[in-house]
Amino acid sequence: VGGLGSCFCFARDRQSEHREEKILTTIARDLAGRDQSFRRALADVLSKDHTLKTTPDVMQQWQQLILEPLSKVNGAIVGNVVVVIDALDESGPDTSREHILSLLSSPEAAQLPSNFRILLTSRPLADIKRVFSTAAHVKVTSLDNISAQLAERDVQLYVSAELRLHPQIGAAEVQSISKKSDGLFEWARLACRFIKPNRPGRTIMERYDEVMSPNSRGGGSLLDAIYRTILEDTVPQDDTTLARFRSVMQQIMSTSVPLQLDTLDEMRSHLPPEEDSFEMWIILEFMAPLLSGISDRGSVVRPLHASFYDFLSDEKRSGVYFVGGSRTHGLLAFASLHTLCNDLKFNICGLESSYFKNAEVVDLQERVNKNISQNLSYSCQNWAYHLQRTEFDTTLAALVKDIIGCEKFLFWLEALSLLNGLGYVTGALSSVITWVESKGQDGFEKTLALAQDGIKFGYNFSSIISLSTPHLYISALPFTPSNTMLSRMLMPKFGGLVGISVGSLREWPAVQQTLEGHTGWIMSVGFSSGGKRIVSGSDDKTVRIWDAETGVQIGGPLEGHT
Structure with missing residues (x-):
């Protein structure tokens, strides 16, 4: 087909999504959508191993979703194909991109078809520079070495296209804007958005004159200047408006993933009552030059540029527009926990039978979308993210106790099962223990004991609950050791459950999980640096990767070892 084969963009505000695990599956999907021969080759690979569709193993994705199909169609793809990986530096910490860097610098990458190229953009971070500087097949080009005239020409083409519908802006004005940009595309974009008519009171030429004012400095400092210009035009500098602006931007900047405006507003409705109550739209209405998701309410709100x-x-x-975040995580932890207290309930999606696995409920995703709001979904998966980033607070501690100290603990697990988020359980409860212990245990001994029970409950039963949500109540709860605080608290609240007459456990067993899959002796076991993955090698000639928190195997077995 030729042309752009795929474009994958990293973003700083989406690091918690672990997008590095999705990059190659996205590229494979895009290539399959653009070339019939690649699509057939990829379908053949997937037909032999369905687990490849969901594996987070980047190296396995590279070998089987990219290299193997390309080797089968070598020469069949017509024209030059470019795959773009944008802003790799914003993937997160070094560890988030080590596999991507390893495979792109590997000898195998050098053997890609001659008409297949990967264009990667990034800031020159140390780990990225180090890896690519020694790879003979990688051509590194620094923008510092691009001539100013060439950069200005490209900016001029962009400005001319952006302002072509406004006859007041002629060739001379386009050239002046381009020169002042100093080759900085983001400044040129903001300047064009500011000049275009989007608010009453000033003409296009008056806006142009303001952008070109001698008070506006050039280059990188000009980016700050135009941010201030847009904010001064958008946000009046009275105390109430500035306070609301800071509150809104603190919320947007502090969520672990970007959220839609309606979800952000719903979250605000759960803030403490003493907080100012208002709709975010009154602040964000005219901030479309700076944020996405304003004019399109179906999109998430995020900055159009990380700067x-x-x-x-x-x-x-930023001066008066400075956004500090000292209290924000505490407020968002409160809002998330308050959401759980209000919105969680038994059998939230109305599942009629425990005989079906989650995967066998035909309309499960529709039920989830209907009954679990985006705010509840975010709160279930991120309340602990905010909690661990705030100082210990008795009000927050009481809300935590309200969740894990009653049947809402099970309702939380139920929602996570339906959201495929049970992997959050042990990490969230571990952070509760650390957070409470940071200020001593006085008055919160029960919370600590329940959190410890909850971690063991997660280790023992996550694999069952993830397969069939109703078995949280039917299988997991009855088999919880009878002498644990969790069992003593919850069993009386649920009548009609099975009773264990012989062989019931009184305490948690030393063995927390049994990982089943190998057919031979286990010869070696390793743990990832963060403790969230286990890799095992067996004399059945397979290597398997496991989620340490749920016990679920990740992807299919890696075969071929002798």
């Missing part, structure tokens, strides 16, 4: 967050986070640069 806007940097600007707001630096008081020297």
